[in-house]
Amino acid sequence: MLSNNSELLSAAIWVCITLLVYLGSLLIYRVLGSRPLFHPMIFCIAILAMLLFYAGVNVKEYQSYTGLLSWLLGPATxxxxxxxxxxxxxxxxxxxxxxxxxxxxxxxxxxxxxxxxxxxxxxxxxxxxxxxxxxxxxxxxxxxxxxxxxxxxxxxxxxxxxxxxxxxxxxxxxxxxxxxxxxxxxxxxxxxxxxxxxxxxxxxxxxxxxxxxxxxxxxxxxxxxxxxxxxxxx
Incomplete structure (x- = not known):
């Protein structure tokens, strides 16, 4: 649970980063001819993994920050x-x-x-x-x-x-x-x-x-x- 302003700010930052990384991955996918081999999820996961590693954020922290995106999976389905x-x-x-x-x-x-x-x-x-x-x-x-x-x-x-x-x-x-x-x-x-x-x-x-x-x-x-x-x- 996000309990203070610092955590809320971190959550907002990581949600924005995730969306920007996905949009960037989608752009790469289209530039490369929309071939399945270059599926945006591949680039998105790889880039986010590197960002989390260098930012020192573990997976559980990232999941708590991006809980809104996880919740949106239900309505999207x-x-x-x-x-x-x-x-x-x-x-x-x-x-x-x-x-x-x-x-x-x-x-x-x-x-x-x-x-x-x-x-x-x-x-x-x-x-x-x-x-x-x-x-x-x-x-x-x-x-x-x-x-x-x-x-x-x-x-x-x-x-x-x-x-x-x-x-x-x-x-x-x-x-x-x-x-x-x-x-x-x-x-x-x-x-x-x-x-x-x-x-x-x-x-x-x-x-x-x-x-x-x-x-x-x-x-x-x-x-x-x-x-x-x-x-x-x-």
């Missing part, structure tokens, strides 16, 4: 319903064709993560943090905490997953011959959450809308189902 609404008729027309891939993809993401990490010498809390890798940050924080993961680590994993999805999605689509905008969007939103959805809007409005659908449905289902599974089998 809800706002994705707007482009989703524009594709409502298409979603109704392709009901099962839309829902089934999201459910299957949402189930496979944590399952493959668990299988891949099962034999590695890691603490259980670290492994559990990977289970929320394909849902958006606000949901990942709450879900990982409930199932015994580490929320801070879950956030890092979520961001990394989203960046990887945004970088390689277009190449994978070309390699596999996936031309359907509906399929591209659903895959991006289901696997690469908000960052993938943002990349989807770079591709087209329709891809972004279906990515929003994948993001929302997969996020809600995972956030509900994972705690239930752990409650039943713990």
């Amino acid at each position: 809800v706002a994705l319903a707007i482009p989703l609404y524009t594709q409502l008729n298409s979603i109704k027309k392709n009901g099962l064709g839309v829902m089934l891939p999201i459910i299957v993809g949402g189930a496979l993401a944590p399952l493959l993560a668990l299988i891949g990490l099962y034999f590695l010498p890691m603490e259980a809390s670290i492994k559990l943090s990977f289970l929320t890798k394909s849902i958006t940050t606000p949901l990942a924080i709450e879900t990982s905490q409930y199932i015994g993961g580490i929320p801070e680590l879950a956030v890092v994993i979520v961001i990394f997953t989203g960046i990887v999805g945004a970088i390689f999605a277009a190449s994978i689509y070309r390699l596999l011959g996936v031309k359907s905008e509906q399929a591209q969007g659903i895959a991006l939103g289901t696997v690469a959450h908000a960052i993938g959805t943002a990349q989807g809007f770079q591709m087209s409005q329709k891809v972004g809308a279906f990515a929003s659908l994948g993001l929302c449905i997969n996020g809600v289902l995972t956030a509900i189902i994972l705690p239930i599974i752990f409650f039943l089998f713990s």
